[in-house]
Amino acid sequence: MSASYVQIDPKDNIIVAITPLEKGLKTQVAGKEVVLKEDIKQKHKYALNNFEVGDQIYMYGVLIGKATKPIQEGCAITIDNVKHASAAFQDTKEAYSWSAPDVSKFEGRTFNGYHREDGKVGTANYWLVIPLTFCENRNVDVLEGALSEKLGYQTKKDFAVNTDALIEQYKAGASNDAILNTPIITTKEEMTKNRLFPNVDGIKFLKHDGGCGGIRQDSEVLCQLLAGYIANPNVAGATIFSLGCQNAQISMLQNAIKAIAPNNTKPVHYLEQQQSSSERALIEEAVKHTFLGLVEANKLERKPAPLSKLVLGLECGGSDGFSGISANPALGYASDLLVGLGGSPVLAEFPELNGVEQELINRCKTEEDAKKFSGLMRAYSAAAVAVGSGFENNPSPGNIKDGLITDAMKSAGAAKKGGTSPVVEVLDYAEQVTKPGLNLLCTPGNDVESTTGLVGSGCNVVVFTTGLGTPTGNPVAPVLKMSSNTNLYERMNDIIDINAGTVITGEDTIESMGEKILDHIIKVASGEVPSKAVLHGNNDFIPWKRGVSL
Incomplete structure (x- = not known):
């Protein structure tokens, strides 16, 4: 492009400043000379001709606004002299033809992905932990704390702190100097190398503030969205936390999964807190099911x-x-x-x-x-x-x-x-x-x-x-x-x-x-x-x- 200004479409009556343009500059667009009457900032636009109040302004060949004040050619187009306007549209379509671009450079190319039983292919391989209501976000946090760093997955920081090493030193009777010289920081790169499940890219925790309150339709749409995440080819399976009394019921999510993936074979483990003997038992069950899910997910390898x-x-x-x-x-x-x-x-x-x-x-x-x-x-x-x-x-x-x-x-x-x-x-x-x-x-x-x-x-x-x-x-x-x-x-x-x-x-x-x-x-x-x-x-x-x- 490299020019200092450009008309995007022949129909456009405003011009884009590719570089900052100074007042007095003579510009040549579509055979017409326009002298800038003020400085035009980079990325902003100037008028190709005079506009009266209500005149239509075009860019990319479409209507993008109307003049709210008289604008002289060579003056800046701003929020002070233009308001939003868009073209009307009909419900019916007109004829359209298309020629595909030359794809010869990519014919025969492949990518290495995770092949799912439904024929889809993932670009990654994740296990999901999902609360059906915001009331379960704390339990999701507990599960994240129990699994992510221990299994070698990325934390919210660029590193993990190995406090266990200090505890071991203390129990062994180490001196203060020995404790101060004990390495306890693990980098992302080191964590990745130490993953227990190298073919699983991570455990993802989809916390949200929905699932209850609001209107019933919001919970229905949330379950449809979550079903889509479980069905996404980048996902191997999921652990679901439910409180029990919320709008977004387990059955609602199960029905949503059946609707979009009737032959779903991905493991989905449902845990309902109000049916559990204790929070401790709930977390224990969630950790064990998730761990076994990761064992299975790790068996999958990337293929062309x-x-x-x-x-x-x-x-x-x-x-x-x-x-x-x-x-x-x-x-x-x-x-x-x-x-x-x-x-x-x-x-x-x-x-x-x-x-x-x-x-x-x-x-x-x-x-x-x-x-x-x-x-x-x-x-x-x-x-x-x-x-x-x-x-x-x-x-x-x-x-x-x-x-x-x-x-x-x-x-x-x-x-x-x-x-x-x-x-x-x-x-x-x-x-x-x-x-x-x-x-x-x-x-x-x-x-x-x-x-x-x-x-x-x-x-x-x-x-x-x-x-x-x-x-x-x-x-x-x-x-x-x-x-x-x-x-x-x-x-x-x-x-x-x-x-x-x-x-x-x-x-x-x-x-x-x-x-x-x-x-x-x-x-x-x-x-x-x-x-x-x-x-x-x-x-x-x-x-x-x-x-x-x-």
Whole structure:
């Protein structure tokens, strides 16, 4: 890209500043000379022509706002002179054709994954410990304390403290100097080497604040989400804690598992505290069942699998003015490559598809899915309005500061993650991915809630684009963070996996960057390269509550 400013689409009447632009600069766009009348910040936009109040403003070729004040050409586009506006959409689709990109570089490629009996393939191998209600979170903590460090799994810190060594020294009558010179710190690397079960990547504890209170539908959806986590190919089995009297009953979870995985053979152990003789007995039983589950899970080894077994979550958060022109379209190209190889990318965050609905409706392969998508979008928008908000309130202060001043502008860039392939199925929250090709999944725009939903619907790896930086991860699926700009990559290299800023500087094209992304996904899916979120233990898990609290 390497230019100092760019028009993204020929229809656009605002121009993006790739570098800071000074007042007085003469710019040439689409055969027209525009002299800047003020400084334009990097990632922000300036007017290509004069706007009167109410005039429509376009970026990415779609309506993203309307002028609230007269704006002269060469002046900055800001929240003070533009308000959110998005195009209307119909429930019916128009004709759409698509040509898959050249996938010859990846034909025959495989990744080494964990093959499950249902035909799915995991990119990791975890055991889950799940409370059905927040009342059981303490017991989950006790189980974590009893198992994680002892079995050589990552703690919430970069190291573990071996206090037992000091106790042994004391009992042996060691001197103070001997105790002071006793090594008691175990690093992550040492813990990994000392794992009792080398083929099990970890035990994940999915604590949450749901399962009771709220409305019954929240507990039903929670059980559907948890069933999706148990069915996820990255999971070997689960230990379930129930209090007994909560809304989210064991039977509700069992029915949810049967609905999405009727032939499930994964071990799931249910423990109900109100039926147990004591808390001590409950914990003892949980530890023993979990230990034996790990013994079985450890028997599974990584084996080659076709790339068609990848279910790729497409996520963004902390977006900036470059996200829609570097990281997101590059991920979109990787998504198209995966579709061409028979895989299943999943585009979520419905509030961030506002303004591009008609394009996605047109891309739906069936009228049924087109109507389902439009219905979900209208219902979501109405629900936001009902509580005194709306999609126009979606951009965060960080988004606005870095150039994304309306929801439609943010959405048009965010939707680029989905590439250009047809939509094979539209899914509501917690519904499962079953078809190869691009899927749309209804989730919030909130980073963690959306990522939680993607993995609950079957994603075995997630790529998360960001322009501002975020440590977000997931307990079950590796989350790869990709920066939209090189400055962010260099500043936060400890949490960013891939740098798409090379698209901005001209070192990469969208296509070459997309190929690099897919290549990195394959390495992570094979266990060759860990994601930064996994290394740091970012196990963020927030189920989406859609109702009021009762």
